[in-house]
Amino acid sequence: MQHSLSIAIDAMSGDLGPASCVAGAIEVLRSTPDLEITLVGIPSVLEPLLLTASKALRSRVHLCAASQIVGMDERPRDVMRHKKDSSLRRAIDLVASGQASACISSGNTGALMATSHFVLGMIAGIERPAIVANIPATGGHTCMLDLGANVSATPVQLFQFAVMGSVMAHDGRRATQPRVGLLNVGAEDIKGHDVVQAAHALLKRSSLNYCGYVEGNDIFTGAVDVVVTDGFTGNVALKTMEGLARMQSRVMHEELTCSPWRRLGSLFALPALRGFRQRFDPRRYNGASMVGLAGIVVKSHGSADAVAFAHAVRLGIDEARRGVPSEIGMTLKAQAV
Amino acid sequence: MQHSLSIAIDAMSGDLGPASCVAGAIEVLRSTPDLEITLVGIPSVLEPLLLTASKALRSRVHLCAASQIVGMDERPRDVMRHKKDSSLRRAIDLVASGQASACISSGNTGALMATSHFVLGMIAGIERPAIVANIPATGGHTCMLDLGANVSATPVQLFQFAVMGSVMAHDGRRATQPRVGLLNVGAEDIKGHDVVQAAHALLKRSSLNYCGYVEGNDIFTGAVDVVVTDGFTGNVALKTMEGLARMQSRVMHEELTCSPWRRLGSLFALPALRGFRQRFDPRRYNGASMVGLAGIVVKSHGSADAVAFAHAVRLGIDEARRGVPSEIGMTLKAQAV
Incomplete structure (x- = not known):
C-alpha cells in the first residue's frame, strides 16, 4: 500500500x-x-x-x-x-x-x-501567526482566533486572522462560505476602539462572508462560524471559559455528592450527567492550530x-x-x- | 423613627x-x-x-x-x-x-x-468611571472591573480601577486589604502588552495588596479578590461567561429531558440540580456599580x-x-x- x-x-x-x-x-x-x-x-x-x-x-x-x-x-x-x-x-x-x-x-x-x-x-x-481552535457551540462549534499567539493586533492583522479563520472553518462539505464575526463590546457600528473599527471597515470591503461585530456570548450561539479577535482578548476569553467550566463542574460534583441521599439520587441521573460531560469533553476539542x-x-x-x-x-x-x-x-x- | x-x-x-x-x-x-x-x-x-x-x-x-x-x-x-x-x-x-x-x-x-x-x-x-460587579467564584465572589464603561484604558486608568476595585471589595469585616490581580495572558513578568506592563509597574509601587498578573481562569479560583482589566477585555470576558453558562444550562436541560427515563431519573437528582442552580442564580449577582x-x-x-x-x-x-x-x-x- x-x-x-x-x-x-x-x-x-x-x-x-x-x-x-x-x-x-x-x-x-x-x-x-x-x-x-x-x-x-x-x-x-x-x-x-x-x-x-x-x-x-x-x-x-x-x-x-x-x-x-x-x-x-x-x-x-x-x-x-x-x-x-x-x-x-x-x-x-x-x-x-x-x-x-x-x-x-x-x-x-x-x-x-x-x-x-x-x-x-x-x-x-x-504578517503574524495566530492560534486557532474550535470552541463548543450550539449546533457544533465556533472556530476562534487569535487565542494568544500575539498580545495585540493591528487592523490588517485582524483582517488576516479572519481570512485564516475562514479557511480553517471551511470544511469543504458546505457550499457557503463560513460566517465571520469580529469580537467587540456591542453589535452597533459605533462600538469599540479604533483597531476593531478599522478592521471592521476592512472586513466589510472583503469577499469573506463577514457578518459584522459579535459579542462574547455569540461565541456559543452558533450565530457565526468564525470569531476573530486579538490574542490578548482571545486568550482571556478562552481561559475564562476554562475557569468557569471547571468551577461549575466542581460545584455540580459537590451538590451531587454532599449527602448519602444526594449520591443515591445522582445515580438515577447518571446517563444525563454523562451525556452532558461527553458533549463538553475537553478531549474532543483538543488541538489548537498555529495558522x-x-x-x-x-x-x-x-x-x-x-x-x-x-x-x-x-x-x-x-x-x-x-x-x-x-x-x-x-x-x-x-x-x- | x-x-x-x-x-x-x-x-x-x-x-x-x-x-x-x-x-x-x-x-x-x-x-x-x-x-x-x-x-x-x-x-x-x-x-x-x-x-x-x-x-x-x-x-x-x-x-x-x-x-x-x-x-x-x-x-x-x-x-x-x-x-x-x-x-x-x-x-x-x-x-x-x-x-x-x-x-x-x-x-x-x-x-x-x-x-x-x-x-x-x-x-x-x-480619570474615567468603570463598571464593577461581583462574579461568582470559589469561596465567594471576585470583584471585577472594568466590565465595559470604556473601550480601552491607559496604565494610570488601570491603576485607578485597581484602587476603586480594592475599595469596592473591602467589606470592612476583614482586617486585610483585598488582594488585587491584573488580568493578563500569563503570570510571568514578561507577559502582555505595553499597557498592562506599565500598569503592573505602577501597581507594584502602590500600597494596594497587589498580587501581580492573573489569567482568565483566576477570576473563578478565589486566588484574588479583585480582577482589574480594561473595559473591552472585561466586557468580552463577562459576556463569554454569560454565553457559556446559558449554553451549558440549555444542554443540561436537554440531557435531563430527552427521554421519559431521563426525565424520571432527573427527578431524583432535583435537590442537587436546584442547589447548583441557586449557587449560580444570576439574580444573586445582579447589580453593577458605576464607580x-x-x-x-x-x-x-x-x-x-x-x-x-x-x-x-x-x-x-x-x-x-x-x-x-x-x-x-x-x-x-x-x-x-
Missing part, C-alpha cells in the same frame, strides 16, 4: 509523557490506512511503547532520534538557542524539510510557536491523554489533506482589500 | 417594567427599617403598584414625577439632550442634589453612564425581576452606608504613585 501522508509527532511532549503521545498516534494509525507517523524523541524511551502494536501498524511508524527535551517553563529564546536537538525542534524540522506534512506537540506553547515561526517562516502576505505559518503545526493541550492527543493528530491530518497553508495564501490573494 | 438613608429608583426602567422595580424596592424597604425610597417615574403608573403595600411601608416611599422614558436602544447623546425629564435623568438628579444617597436603574447602560458622568462628575483624581463617579449609581440587569432588582438596591445601600466615593478619593490620595 502506498502511503500518502506523513505526520511528525513530538513524542516527548506533554505532562503525561511519551506514553499518551504514542498511544494516541497508534490509535489514529489504526483508523487511517494511508498514514505514516514519525515519532520524534529518545529511541530507548519510545521503542518499548511500540511493543504492543501489531507488525502492520509498526511498519508505518518511524523513529527520529532527538536527544533533548523542552521543559514547559523554558523560555522560547533559550529553547531556540540551546535545544536544537530537542524532539520539539526535530519534529518541526521534519515539516520544514518536507518529510512530514504536519507536526503535533503537547509541549511548551511559546517555544513551539517561536521555533515554528523561525524554522517554517510565514505564508506570503500573512499563518508556511507549514502545519498543531498544539495539543499539555495534559492531553491518548484520546485527546489522537484528536489533535486528526486535526493535523485534516489540515494536511486540505492543504490549509496554500489555501490561506490563495484566499488572501483573492481579497480585494 | 428617623430615616438615615434615601435611595432613588428609576422605576420605569428594565424589560419587565415598573412592576418588578417597585416590588423589588418594597421588598428591601421591608428588611431595612431606616430606608426611604423615592420612586421616579410616571405617577399614574407607579401609584397603583403601591396599593398592596402596608401604610407603614408606604410612608417611607416618595414619588418623583418624570414624564419621559428612556428606551434601551436610544443613543446616550440623544438621551442627554432630549430626555431631561426622564425617570433615568431625574433619579440621577436626586443623587446630585443630595436628596438621595444612591440611584438604581435597570435602564439603558450607555445612557445611564453618560448621564451620570455628566450630572455627577468624577471623584477628584479619577469613579462623585455619586453612587447602580445598574441593574435589563431583565431583572423583583428579586434581582432588590439585590441591586441592596448593593446601592451598602455603598451608600460605606461612603464608597469618598473612600475611593481617600484611598487614591494615600497611594505613593
Whole structure:
C-alpha cells in the first residue's frame, strides 16, 4: 500500500509523557490506512511503547532520534538557542524539510510557536501567526482566533486572522462560505476602539462572508462560524471559559455528592450527567492550530491523554489533506482589500 | 423613627417594567427599617403598584414625577439632550442634589453612564468611571472591573480601577486589604502588552495588596479578590461567561429531558440540580456599580425581576452606608504613585 501522508509527532511532549503521545498516534494509525507517523524523541524511551502494536501498524511508524527535551517553563529564546536537538525542534524540522506534512506537540506553547515561526517562516502576505481552535457551540462549534499567539493586533492583522479563520472553518462539505464575526463590546457600528473599527471597515470591503461585530456570548450561539479577535482578548476569553467550566463542574460534583441521599439520587441521573460531560469533553476539542505559518503545526493541550492527543493528530491530518497553508495564501490573494 | 438613608429608583426602567422595580424596592424597604425610597417615574403608573403595600411601608416611599422614558436602544447623546425629564435623568438628579444617597436603574447602560458622568462628575483624581460587579467564584465572589464603561484604558486608568476595585471589595469585616490581580495572558513578568506592563509597574509601587498578573481562569479560583482589566477585555470576558453558562444550562436541560427515563431519573437528582442552580442564580449577582463617579449609581440587569432588582438596591445601600466615593478619593490620595 502506498502511503500518502506523513505526520511528525513530538513524542516527548506533554505532562503525561511519551506514553499518551504514542498511544494516541497508534490509535489514529489504526483508523487511517494511508498514514505514516514519525515519532520524534529518545529511541530507548519510545521503542518499548511500540511493543504492543501489531507488525502492520509498526511498519508505518518511524523513529527520529532527538536527544533533548523542552521543559514547559523554558523560555522560547533559550529553547531556540540551546535545544536544537530537542524532539520539539526535530519534529518541526521534519515539516520544514518536507518529510512530514504536519507536526503535533503537547509541549511548551511559546517555544513551539517561536521555533515554528523561525524554522517554517510565514505564508506570503500573512504578517503574524495566530492560534486557532474550535470552541463548543450550539449546533457544533465556533472556530476562534487569535487565542494568544500575539498580545495585540493591528487592523490588517485582524483582517488576516479572519481570512485564516475562514479557511480553517471551511470544511469543504458546505457550499457557503463560513460566517465571520469580529469580537467587540456591542453589535452597533459605533462600538469599540479604533483597531476593531478599522478592521471592521476592512472586513466589510472583503469577499469573506463577514457578518459584522459579535459579542462574547455569540461565541456559543452558533450565530457565526468564525470569531476573530486579538490574542490578548482571545486568550482571556478562552481561559475564562476554562475557569468557569471547571468551577461549575466542581460545584455540580459537590451538590451531587454532599449527602448519602444526594449520591443515591445522582445515580438515577447518571446517563444525563454523562451525556452532558461527553458533549463538553475537553478531549474532543483538543488541538489548537498555529495558522499563518508556511507549514502545519498543531498544539495539543499539555495534559492531553491518548484520546485527546489522537484528536489533535486528526486535526493535523485534516489540515494536511486540505492543504490549509496554500489555501490561506490563495484566499488572501483573492481579497480585494 | 428617623430615616438615615434615601435611595432613588428609576422605576420605569428594565424589560419587565415598573412592576418588578417597585416590588423589588418594597421588598428591601421591608428588611431595612431606616430606608426611604423615592420612586421616579410616571405617577399614574407607579401609584397603583403601591396599593398592596402596608401604610407603614408606604410612608417611607416618595414619588418623583418624570414624564419621559428612556428606551434601551436610544443613543446616550440623544438621551442627554432630549430626555431631561426622564425617570433615568431625574433619579440621577436626586443623587446630585443630595436628596438621595444612591440611584438604581435597570435602564439603558450607555445612557445611564453618560448621564451620570455628566450630572455627577468624577471623584477628584479619577480619570474615567468603570463598571464593577461581583462574579461568582470559589469561596465567594471576585470583584471585577472594568466590565465595559470604556473601550480601552491607559496604565494610570488601570491603576485607578485597581484602587476603586480594592475599595469596592473591602467589606470592612476583614482586617486585610483585598488582594488585587491584573488580568493578563500569563503570570510571568514578561507577559502582555505595553499597557498592562506599565500598569503592573505602577501597581507594584502602590500600597494596594497587589498580587501581580492573573489569567482568565483566576477570576473563578478565589486566588484574588479583585480582577482589574480594561473595559473591552472585561466586557468580552463577562459576556463569554454569560454565553457559556446559558449554553451549558440549555444542554443540561436537554440531557435531563430527552427521554421519559431521563426525565424520571432527573427527578431524583432535583435537590442537587436546584442547589447548583441557586449557587449560580444570576439574580444573586445582579447589580453593577458605576464607580469613579462623585455619586453612587447602580445598574441593574435589563431583565431583572423583583428579586434581582432588590439585590441591586441592596448593593446601592451598602455603598451608600460605606461612603464608597469618598473612600475611593481617600484611598487614591494615600497611594505613593
